[in-house]
Amino acid sequence: MRRSVASALVAVLALAASTLAACSADEPPAPVTEQRGPRGAVPVGLERYYGQPLTWEDCAPYARTDADRQTLRAPGLRCARLTVPLDYTAPGGDTITLGLSRKPATDDGNRIGSLVINPGGPGVSGLSTAARLSGVGGLNRLFDFVGFDPRGTGSSEPVVRCLTDAERDAERADDDELDTSPQGVAKAEADQRDYATKCAERTGKGAAMLANIGTRDVARDVDVLRSALGDEKLTYLGYSYGTRIGSTYAEAFPGNVRAMVLDGAVDPTQDAVAELVAQATGFQSAFTDFVAWCVQRQDCALGRDATRALRSFHALVRPLAERPIETGDGRRLSYSDATTGVTQALYSEQLWELLNTGLNELKQNRSHTLMALADAYLERDKSGRYTTTQDAFVAVRCVDDTRVTDRAAVLEAQQRYKQAAPFLDDGKPASDALDACAFWPVPTTSTPHLPSVEGLPPVLVISTTGDPATPYEAGVALAKALGGRLLTYEATQHTAFLQGVRCVDDAGSAYLTELRLPQEGVRCSA
Structure with missing residues (x-):
């Protein structure tokens, strides 16, 4: 997501400064x-x-x-x-x-x-x-x-409203998008088509909005x-x-x-593909900077050797695709949630300490910090309610950006993404599944x-x-x-x-x- 670091930090730090500045409950x-x-x-x-x-x-x-x-x-x-x-x-x-x-x-x-x-x-x-x-x-x-x-x-x-809170939780827990078999691609596209339909049905003023x-x-x-x-x-x-x-x-x-x-x-x-690859390159660079910071610490979750850090990271997060970790509140830390939490922490050096803590917890089969970081990114509060930011993000992207409906172009984009950001490579073949924008019910308004x-x-x-x-x-x-x-x-x-x-x-x-x-x-x- 394109967002300011201020919003990312505030989500994690619970607006402590704003709370102190708040006024009393006068009329x-x-x-x-x-x-x-x-x-x-x-x-x-x-x-x-x-x-x-x-x-x-x-x-x-x-x-x-x-x-x-x-x-x-x-x-x-x-x-x-x-x-x-x-x-x-x-x-x-x-x-x-x-x-x-x-x-x-x-x-x-x-x-x-x-x-x-x-x-x-x-x-x-x-x-x-x-x-x-x-x-x-x-x-x-x-x-x-x-x-x-x-x-x-x-x-x-x-x-703009597309998914309920329960549907968003279920989507996060489901790593089916990692299945790149023909059946997996068909299911992923059915989910994306369903998402686009729900956006039109649940948003006030519908397709016109x-x-x-x-x-x-x-x-x-x-x-x-x-x-x-x-x-x-x-x-x-x-x-x-x-x-x-x-x-x-x-x-x-x-x-x-x-x-x-x-x-x-x-x-x-x-265009959307060039921007995706450029962003992947940017996050990989931030991950490399995090590794350089981390390996100087005795408690670095990725070890003390920067040349082996990527392998150590994959050893921690890739197993979550098959064996997510129970969180204790009825949810599970999926591979998707773990990498979302890591991505959130890479927005600012001020979050690297939390990232190292989360990765160390993962070694102990614990999920608290990475799930909290993922919740912050996806704007889920402690009661399980989400803002509509993610839905609005997709809706704007689908009318602002040129849509990619050529499967060969999708596959190439996914391959380039994995090459640009090795830390986000899930170890599985790239997918040519179309995203929600390919099924969007209204035309683009910008190029x-x-x-x-x-x-x-x-x-x-x-x-x-x-x-x-x-x-x-x-x-x-x-x-x-x-x-x-x-x-x-x-x-x-x-x-x-x-x-x-x-x-x-x-x-x-x-x-x-x-x-x-x-x-x-x-x-x-x-």
């Missing part, structure tokens, strides 16, 4: 309705959306997880709903709503405007991310920090949000997949951009391409050399495509801005506040 202030729009250019037929009032109220009803319930209690934070067309080609037809959060600028006299934030995914909720980041780096003095849940996600209505869930439409929603917030121009911070929202907005509305920080970039020209951004002001792209999820080269490509400035951060993690790296934070903040870009070729290190 919330009364709702306040404001009309600040329309501002800037308003497309014909969309006047009522661009000029709509927003009613800011207590955020409690917008929370969808226990973590959200803590973070959205932050002092001064308020939430609202933005109404947008379901289908922008029929603005007089059906509508949907987006959940918003706002932490007003603390220095109203010097306020610059709104900083609209998206944490990635696709499918990750933005409300809590904006609330959390408002306490970092001092930018909230000059900007309202505004988070939004893109259409179909989080507190927006309706949400799925047809309009993509980044093309999210970018148009962001422009409605800009105007309703009362901003002539958009100031935007996008992490990971949020950079695709940013680049799509930049192409659709180049003249409406004031400033953009795009961190952990998605290459707009890569990978070089964006045309004439009239776009300079933007700032931040790329991390050891980023596993959105490899460094994608940031280089995005900066070139948008004619922007590239800032390089030398580390092994996913995304960097407003995460305590002074060099990165200072450069990004100076750009957002003063529109002053860092010098060409600047590199930061931890």
Whole structure:
């Protein structure tokens, strides 16, 4: 999944910092309705959306997880709903709503405007991310920090919903996708076809919602949000997949951009296969860095010899395909869950300690830490409830990316994936089974391409050399495509801005506040 490291870490660390910052359970202030729009250019037929009032109220009803319930209690934070067309080609037809959060600028006299934030995914909720980041780096003095849940996600209505909690648990426990026999491929495809059907049946507004869930439409929603917030121009911070929202907005509305920080970039020209292989290469590099760190420790679960670490890792995880470990709560740690947990931990060096603990537990036939990491990645809480992030991720991917329906191309892609990420090689032949997108009930709405951004002001792209999820080269490509400035951060993690790296934070903040870009070729290190 493309996601910000902030969301990955928070899921594991249970939002300890946000909990400490939470306010007491005083009676919330009364709702306040404001009309600040329309501002800037308003497309014909969309006047009522661009000029709509927003009613800011207590955020409690917008929370969808226990973590959200803590973070959205932050002092001064308020939430609202933005109404947008379901289908922008029929603005007089059906509508949907987006959940918003706002932490007003603390220095109203010097306020610059709104900083609209998206944490990635696709499918990750933005409300809590904006609330959390408002306490970092001092930018909230000059900007309202505004988070939004893109259409179909989080507190927006309706949400994309495909599987029940029980069905998701069953899917995770089932390693049948490792069966590459003709019967196994047939079953895997039947499951994927069933998944696509359930998405259309269980999502509010059905196939019409799925047809309009993509980044093309999210970018148009962001422009409605800009105007309703009362901003002539958009100031935007996008992490990971949020950079695709940013680049799509930049192409659709180049003249409406004031400033953009795009961190952990998605290459707009890569197709789904190229992106999959590049991401596999990135995670393999992060795994290699983890091994180099681990073998220096007496308690390294993979031993003290880096040249044998991959073999040791396979010896630990591959047997789970045939003999999953009971977790004690009625679930089992499957091969899929174990590798998901490992992948989660590779998003940041701060999670390597947990990864080593989880692998050492595996030696003792215990599963607690790796299952917790997998639960964090898949957003399952302790009561067994899932967010809808995974469903939204698939839905957006299926309309954003070119679909692969040629079995030979699927087989080649799987072979390249195993070669690019040996640590994720399950030891079985590659499969040519089609995924859910091959059976998706609506057409694609985007294709990978070089964006045309004439009239776009300079933007700032931040790329991390050891980023596993959105490899460094994608940031280089995005900066070139948008004619922007590239800032390089030398580390092994996913995304960097407003995460305590002074060099990165200072450069990004100076750009957002003063529109002053860092010098060409600047590199930061931890």
